[in-house]
Amino acid sequence: MHFIGTYSPGDSPNTDGIHIQFSEDITITNTMIRTGDDCVSVGDYTSNINISSLICGPGHGVSIGSLGRSGNAVEVENIHVRKVYFEHTTNGARIKTWQVGTGYVRGVTFEDIKFDSVENPIIIDQYYCKSRGACEEKQTGVHISNVTYSDLSGTSSTDVAISLNCSRSVACKGIVLKSVNLTSTIPGSRVTSNCINAYGNVTGEVQPKPSLLLQT
Template identity: 45%
Template sequence: MELLLLLIIITPLEILDSGFCFIRSAGSQSMEELLMPEDLVFGLARRMAIIAQLEQGNVKLQNLKISAPIGSPNTDGIHVESSMGITIAGSTIRTGDDCISIGPGSMNMWISKIGCGPGHGISIGSLGNSFNEAGVQNVTVTDSIFSKTQNGVRVKSWAKPSDGYARNLLFQNLIMRNVAYPIIIDQMYCPDNTCPHQSSGVKVSRVMYKNIKGTSATQTAVKFDCSSSNPCTGITLQDIKLTYLNRSFRPTMTYCSNAMGTHIGAVFPKSCF
C-alpha cells in the first residue's frame, strides 16, 4: 500500500533523503512548497521526491531544494507525466537518479535556473516502454548548471516498437561541469539486464541545443545514438563548446548513429552533421 500525503506550506521547500511528495490535479495552481516529512515515509522504498501528474496543468514548482543519497536508485528529484503547462524554476536538486524526468504525455514545459548534481541530469523519458504511448513535445530547459552528473540533457527511449515521440525540444544557455555525457540522445536505453535489443519506435525530431558550454568527464561529449528504424531528424547544434577534461591524452569527440541535423556557429567538438 502506498502512503501519500500533500502539504502546502509557505516557506522554501527542502526535501531530504527519503522525502516523497505526490501532486495530482486537474486545475491551475501555483505550488512553490510541497513536502512529505521524512518520518511519514520511513520504511518505504526511496523513489521520486516529487511526482507531478496534472491532467490539465498550469502548475509552477519553484524554490525547491531536493536531496537524496548519490547512490540511491529510482530517486528522481521531480518526475512529470501526463501533464501540460508545467514550470519548474529556481531549484537545486541532488539525487541518485534524474534531477528532473519528463515522461509520456507531457507538453508545454518550461524548466529554468536549475542546479542539478550529482544525479543523472535532466531527461526526456524514458519513452517507448509501451506501444500505445503519448508523446512529449514543446519542452524548454534553459539557464541551468549541471555539476558532476552522469548526463546533462538527455532524451532516452527503449529499444522496442512504440508509437511515441519527442519533438520541439530546446536546450539552451547551459553550463556543464565535469558531466559524463553533457548532450545525449539514447534510443537504446536499458537500465538493467533484460534489454529488448530491438529498434526504438519513438520518433525524435526538432531538437535544438544552443549555447551549451563546459567540461565533459568522458571523451564523447556529444552522443546521438538514435533508432535505426526511426532516425532522429531536425537536430540543431548552435554555439557549443564542450571539452573533455583529459583532452591532453584524448580528443573530445561527437558520436552519431542514425541522426540527421545541422550546426550553426562555432561547435566543439566538431559536429557530425
C-alpha cells in the same frame, strides 16, 4: 536569488527529484536538486514544460524519458530547458526512449546550459533498455524531431561529449546544434562526438563537431 532544494544521497536508487507525466503547462524554476537519479524527468503525454534556473548534481541530469517502455504511443512536445548548471552528473541534456515505443518527441530546446565534469553532456539514446548495450534491434521506435541545443558549454568527464544514438529504423530529424563548446576535464585530452542516424544542422562554433546527416 532564492533556490528551493531537494536532496538525497548520490548513490540512492530511483530518487528522481521531480517527475512530470500526463501534464501540460508546467514551470519549474529556481531549483537545486541533488539526488541519485534524474534531477528532473519528463514522462509520457506531457507538453509545454519550462525548466529554468536549475542546479543539478549529483544525479542523472534532466531526462526526457525513458519513454515507450511498454510499447505505448508517446506524445511529448514543447519542452524547454534553459539556464541549467550540471555539476558532476552522469548525464546532462538527455532524451531516452525504448525501441518498442511509438509516437513522438518534438519541439525540445536545451539553451544556456553549463556542464562541470559531466559524463554524457549531450545524449540521445533510442536504445534504452534494462541491459545497457545489449538491446535487441527493433523496427519500431519513438520519432524524435526538432531538438535544438543552443549556447552549451563546459567539461565532459568521458571521451564522448555528444552522443546522438538514434534508431536505425526511426531516425532523429531536425537536430540543431548552435554555439556548443565542450572540452575534457583532463588537461590535454580531446573529446569527440558519436552520431548514428541523426539528421540536422550545425551553426556557429560547435566543438566537438558532430557528424550529423544533412537534413532533407
